[in-house]
Amino acid sequence: MLKRKYYTLIITILILLLLSIQMISAKTLPLMGIIITIDPGHGGRDSGTLYGDILEKDLNLAISKQLEEELSKNGAITYMTRNDDIDLSSIYDSRKKRGDLYRRLLLIKNNNSDLYLSIHINWYQNSTYKGAEVLYHSINPENELLANSIMKEFETTLGSTREVKKTDLYMYKNTTTPGVLIECGYLSNSTERSLLQDEKYQKKIASAITEGVINYLKEQKKLKYIV
Numbered sequence: 001m002l003k004r005k006y007y008t009l010i011i012t013i014l015i016l017l018l019l020s021i022q023m024i025s026a027k028t029l030p031l032m033g034i035i036i037t038i039d040p041g042h043g044g045r046d047s048g049t050l051y052g053d054i055l056e057k058d059l060n061l062a063i064s065k066q067l068e069e070e071l072s073k074n075g076a077i078t079y080m081t082r083n084d085d086i087d088l089s090s091i092y093d094s095r096k097k098r099g100d101l102y103r104r105l106l107l108i109k110n111n112n113s114d115l116y117l118s119i120h121i122n123w124y125q126n127s128t129y130k131g132a133e134v135l136y137h138s139i140n141p142e143n144e145l146l147a148n149s150i151m152k153e154f155e156t157t158l159g160s161t162r163e164v165k166k167t168d169l170y171m172y173k174n175t176t177t178p179g180v181l182i183e184c185g186y187l188s189n190s191t192e193r194s195l196l197q198d199e200k201y202q203k204k205i206a207s208a209i210t211e212g213v214i215n216y217l218k219e220q221k222k223l224k225y226i227v
């Protein structure tokens with residue numbers, strides 16, 4: 001009889017312990033179980049925009065690596081479309097850029113991503129243009145919501161005064177997985193050019209994106225563990 005009481009007590013304690021572990025995890029790891037593919041734009045033969053020897057592809061990769069760390073710290077399962085200075089085209093592709101983008105899309109799909117984040121840097125002939133911004137394609141209504149959530153963080157933490165825009169680029173109209181194109185700032189603006197090369201600022205961008213992603217998932221009730 002006593003033994004049975006002990007068993008019940010031990011099992012109750014274990015259940016409570018498991019529940020509290022889950023609650024603590026959900027609080028500290030809000031992105032637990034969420035699969036995110038990070039897509040550092042350009043790479044290899046395609047440097048993207050540039051200023052002297054400062055190449056967009058390198059900054060995209062550096063920011064993406066910070067983003068990978070931030071998202072993982074918050075519990076997400078992360079994948080990168082590239083981890084090095086490479087493009088994803090094949091020697092058999094007659095259209096290299098299209099081949100590169102096609103393989104990025106395949107990776108997003110094959111990773112079973114809940115969402116994707118494409119990381120780029122902007123350029124404009126008028127050098128006063130500055131600020132991070134988010135672009136989306138309306139193929140999926142989720143895209144605009146995600147874009148707005150990240151843009152809100154860019155406004156509050158980076159002081160960006162830019163706005164969410166639509167894009168019609170090949171890559172973004174060919175996937176229904178929720179996701180956005182993030183332009184982290186303008187390489188053509190001297191102040192922002194210095195900031196974008198600074199690791200601390202890169203981290204700041206990464207945590208703003210992460211916050212935006214968490215808030216979007218929370219608002220849409222898409223977190224896998226309720227906080």
Ligand SMILES: [Zn+2]
Nearest residue numbers: 041048120121
């Ligand atoms: Zn780009």
